[in-house]
Amino acid sequence: MAEPNTDSISKPVGLVTRMFYWWADRPLAQAFVLVSMSTIAMIGYLQPSLILDWVASADSAVEDPSPQTKHRRGLPGPTGLKGAAAKVEPFQVAGGExxxxxxxxxxxxxxxxxxxxxxxxxxxxxxxxxxxxxxxxxxxxxxxxxxxxxxxxxxxxxxxxxxxxxxxxxxxxxxxxxxxxxxxxxxxxxxxxxxxxxxxxxxxxxxxxxxxxxxxxxxxxxxxxxxxGPVPLHLMTVENHVANSRQYQLYGYAIMLLSALFLFRGLAAVLLVAVAPAMGVFWTMGMLHFFDLQDNPFNDIIVPILISLVGLTDAVHLMVEIRSQRAAGRSVRDATRQGIARVGLACVLTSLTTAIGFISLTFAHHEIVQDFGWCCVLGVAMTLVSVLTVIPLGCRSPLGRRLHVGLGKSMIDGQLKRIDPLVGWVLRHDRVVAGAAIVATAVLALISLNLQPDEKRYSGLSESAEAAQALRHLDQSLGGLEFGFVSVNWSEQADEGDLLVVLQEVDDALRQESLIGHPLGLHQLLAALPGDGDAAERMTLLELLPQSLKRAFYQPEGRSAWVQFRVQDLGIAAYGEVFPRIESRLNEVMGEYPGYSLALEGDAPWRWRNVYRIVTDLATSLGTASIVIWLVLTVVYRSIRIGLISIVPNLFPLAATGTLLVLSGQHLELVTVCVFTICIGIAVDDTIHFLTRYQEEQQLGGDHEDVIRRAFTGVGSALLMTTIVLVAGMLTAVVADARDARLFGIMGCLTLTTALFADVVLLPALLSRFSRPRSSRKSSRCNAKPGNISPLDS
The missing domain is CATH 3.30.70.1430 (Multidrug efflux transporter AcrB pore domain)
Incomplete structure (x- = not known):
């Protein structure tokens, strides 16, 4: 397939194009940005206090709370007591740091x-x-x-x-x-x-x-x-993430570099394409130290890979265009100017839409997700600056003279013509393909709505870590490390003589559930004392208990008691039917004993009641991001129709990934919420590059089918290259030791491949069917046989 005509660029250009020309012609400004950003990032790695102390006063610096205050939530106990009772330290058999x-x-x-x-x-x-x-x-x-x-x-x-x-x-x-x-x-x-x-x-x-x-x-x-325990789990999570981040970043960069070398068949182009996103990662991870976000469990592994994906996509598209201009006989300077002019706006749009998806994460209820969203926004901005700085500056170096070496010899360049018949078939059957695309996207989206929310406290911990192995052993041998409890309160009118009976009813309700481990309360302590008798008689033995032990489960002046129990780290979805059954039984007990109030409390029940927020976060994030992205594309392309067409290829990868999660029995967790939001940013990148080239080719005129073919020819190599390289990089997360990282890698690979399918197959059919100029439609209707006119054309 011939390279599309680029003579149109010699026509009068707009303000945006002139801005890209100006930047391409300023190597000194590019070098200044490169050195400045690298210096600031290096300070962040080595001694961020040099800048933090300069921008903030010393008395405003607030140190992070110690790990135990972050992760430890004690069991219920007497609070606000007066007199001698307040000096009694309740005896606890759990809660160690x-x-x-x-x-x-x-x-x-x-x-x-x-x-x-x-x-x-x-x-x-x-x-x-x-x-x-x-x-x-x-x-x-x-x-x-x-x-x-x-x-x-x-x-x-x-x-x-x-x-x-x-x-x-x-x-x-x-x-x-x-x-x-x-x-x-x-x-x-x-x-x-x-x-x-x-x-x-x-x-x-x-x-x-x-x-x-x-x-x-x-x-x-x-x-x-x-x-x-809370402290080792926190510290080992940080330690393992730091170690894994270095390992998997190294693996990911090596695989991506080798893949790019194999695809480009030109060392100069590969080096520039690899250095651009790598520099963006370097800047971003250095900047995180200024905000004390480097220990976020998502940031040390997922953020570098993610930034590499976003940066590599734009770098490949930009480099493919510059190489094409060089192969056409242009000088390094002109090739760089023309390449940035044609691809620069698409790079800005992809970064903007990706950032929109990440900004939506900042409205989540989970602090980790909020921080992750801001880190990704920072990373996208840093990577865009890196790509638009490193590549044009590198083209001015001696590497620029050999950029076109290997062009036409790579695996993608040689095989791209084999895909052309597929595109032709899609265009000939655009009605069927477009209809199937819309129906399939809708069906997959409906299936994805069946995802059930879940949350695991330590799913991000490396399974080989000592703390994780001990945690899993406690799940099996003692019923878990985490505790929940049932609080029992009674009014002045209630018969306190029924307390032990009520506590026993609570105990029975808890012991009926296999996932609830070893309930413990005041009734069990009194039952273990020697002697027989009914509940009223057993209450007389209460004075035999030391104050410290009695107050561990009983507070007479507050008319309250509680029963504690263990909870396994199986994910809160596993307790989705357990906790409702317990609450139902507690309601029955309250009906049998007026004046008593029973409540299921603790971290695990709280997460169960609020896990719906994960769904709310996802719906809000994806909904807001989708609407804003659609508005941005509609405004930039000045076409509501183009904006609507872009919805299907952008939504299809997300719906397909969600359907796979449903079919494989997975749940909607923090990591999947983040990945879904990431996916909408990544999926739209190639769509934007395709649509940008499509509009350029429309201005050149010609048959509408030829316009789509030329658009595919212009960006097809970059689409295939970025997908292959990015999937290869994402595969490093699939073999990670942490479950969250593996899930991220699998979902990322699936989304990237389905996004390529949507852009190569579905998008051309949708453009052919719904974006055809009116003159082409009239011609198509005139040439159509009577009785075979499509309802969509009428």
């Missing part, structure tokens, strides 16, 4: 008890450990209430140790709380003294290694340790 998970078959042996007591003692001796809570800290039950310890001496006989094992596994404060029902997993809850936590290892590796040394010193017992 760090949770040391010990696994062994020998806990109830002399060596096992000696080793675990040594572990607790050695951990307490660490300066960064404020307190350690484990089985030995649980008081024993006897006829006088609670006194002594639950575990016997390490020198006890084998028979005594076996009896102790049975006693421990019957103790409600122990089983399911600090030890698994099979007695093979034991927990130690640690509170940290943050004054002595001078680095991340002090709250993670040093604790586990100290425990391992204590066991080795005792000898004779095999105990495995893993550390999890």
């Amino acid at each position: 760090c949770v040391l998970v010990a696994r062994s078959d020998d806990f109830f042996t002399a060596a096992g008890l000696t080793a675990m007591r040594s572990v607790a003692s050695e951990l307490s001796a660490l300066p960064q450990v404020r307190s350690v809570l484990w089985l030995d800290d649980i008081p024993d039950f006897n006829v006088f209430g609670l006194s002594g310890t639950l575990l016997p001496s390490s020198h006890a006989s084998a028979r005594q140790l076996e009896a102790t094992r049975e006693q421990v596994l019957r103790n409600p404060l122990a089983v399911g709380q600090l030890i698994s029902p099979d007695g093979k997993t034991l927990l130690l809850h640690l509170e940290l003294d943050w004054f002595f936590v001078t680095n991340d290892d002090a709250a993670t590796i040093e604790i586990r290694e100290q425990a391992e040394r204590a066991v080795q010193q005792v000898g004779g017992v095999d105990i495995d340790f893993q550390l999890t």
